[in-house]
Amino acid sequence: MVTRVATVAFQGIEAVPVDVQVQIAPGVPKFLMVGLPDKAVKESSERVYAAMIASGLGLPPKRITVNLAPADLPKEGSHYDLPIAPGLMAAIGAIPRDALDGFLVLGELGLDGRLAPVSGVLPAAIAAQSRNLGIICPASSGPEAARAGEGIDIIAAESLLALVNHLTGHQLAARLQPRKYLPNGALPDLSEVRGQQVARRALEVAAAGGHNMLMIGPPGAGKSMLAARLPSILPPLNPRELLDISMIQSIAGELAGGAISDRRPFRAASLRLHGGSGRRRVAGKAGGSESGA
Numbered sequence: 001m002v003t004r005v006a007t008v009a010f011q012g013i014e015a016v017p018v019d020v021q022v023q024i025a026p027g028v029p030k031f032l033m034v035g036l037p038d039k040a041v042k043e044s045s046e047r048v049y050a051a052m053i054a055s056g057l058g059l060p061p062k063r064i065t066v067n068l069a070p071a072d073l074p075k076e077g078s079h080y081d082l083p084i085a086p087g088l089m090a091a092i093g094a095i096p097r098d099a100l101d102g103f104l105v106l107g108e109l110g111l112d113g114r115l116a117p118v119s120g121v122l123p124a125a126i127a128a129q130s131r132n133l134g135i136i137c138p139a140s141s142g143p144e145a146a147r148a149g150e151g152i153d154i155i156a157a158e159s160l161l162a163l164v165n166h167l168t169g170h171q172l173a174a175r176l177q178p179r180k181y182l183p184n185g186a187l188p189d190l191s192e193v194r195g196q197q198v199a200r201r202a203l204e205v206a207a208a209g210g211h212n213m214l215m216i217g218p219p220g221a222g223k224s225m226l227a228a229r230l231p232s233i234l235p236p237l238n239p240r241e242l243l244d245i246s247m248i249q250s251i252a253g254e255l256a257g258g259a260i261s262d263r264r265p266f267r268a269a270s271l272r273l274h275g276g277s278g279r280r281r282v283a284g285k286a287g288g289s290e291s292g293a
């Protein structure tokens with residue numbers, strides 16, 4: 001008997017449906033994983049095995065085969081741990097066989113059975129919604145999944161054990177509310193630029209018309225400074241743009257806690273924005289801005 005669990009593979013920001021098929025059959029004890037898994041996916045057998053034991057769910061000494069279908073699509077990332085584990089649990093009867101019907105599952109497992117956040121939860125949740133499925137994900141990825149919309153059914157569990165308790169009806173996980181947008185306060189503002197009337201005018205024209213901009217000048221003339229302040233005069237993102245950008249940030253693992261900003265993104269080669277923690281590159285077309293370094 002084969003149990004099936006729905007999950008996704010990512011191609012760019014697109015979430016492609018993947019079917020995790022788990023079979024436990026008599027034979028020499030072995031954990032086989034097929035369906036073009038990369039190294040991180042192959043190693044998931046070790047995490048799943050340890051996490052199940054830590055959760056008090058021993059696996060029978062039998063031959064376990066996990067197939068990730070379609071078999072010709074390469075599978076990358078650590079988010080296949082979670083769909084494999086409940087597939088096994090259903091196969092050994094720890095949870096009802098139909099408990100995972102109607103859910104798309106993704107998440108990474110720690111050896112102690114805790115669920116670790118994964119990237120790409122937002123595109124996965126949107127894919128789940130379009131297929132009329134709910135989503136099962138790690139608790140810390142829950143707010144990000146909630147971004148996909150009001151109607152989506154989300155089970156965001158802290159650990160494998162909490163998920164089992166939820167699926168068997170012993171202890172239900174709490175419902176989730178989408179997190180508010182990040183405040184935009186600390187970002188650079190055009191008012192900090194002194195003088196530069198012509199450059200400022202050019203920036204305003206570019207912002208108003210959605211034009212590209214090329215700045216040429218000696219080092220220290222203020223090109224990077226001006227470019228970093230373009231988002232402060234661009235209109236807020238519309239809902240469609242917000243979703244597109246959030247999907248990219250989700251895949252890149254930059255949606256901390258599912259909180260997103262309606263400010264236009266800005267990336268620069270090696271510029272530290274005040275208050276910012278990372279290095280950002282010059283904005284692409286989505287922000288409507290371009291600049292020389």
Ligand SMILES: Nc1ncnc2c1ncn2[C@@H]1O[C@H](COP(=O)(O)OP(=O)(O)O)[C@@H](O)[C@H]1O
Pocket residue numbers: 192193194195196217218219220221222223224225226293
């Ligand atoms: N018009 C200006 N008003 C205020 N500060 C400026 C101005 N032009 C340059 N600066 C200061 O000089 C620094 C260097 O400018 P920067 O934008 O990095 O130059 P560039 O990118 O053209 O080499 C800025 O971070 C800023 O502190």
Ligand SMILES: [Mg+2]
Pocket residue numbers: 223224225292293
């Ligand atoms: Mg510069």
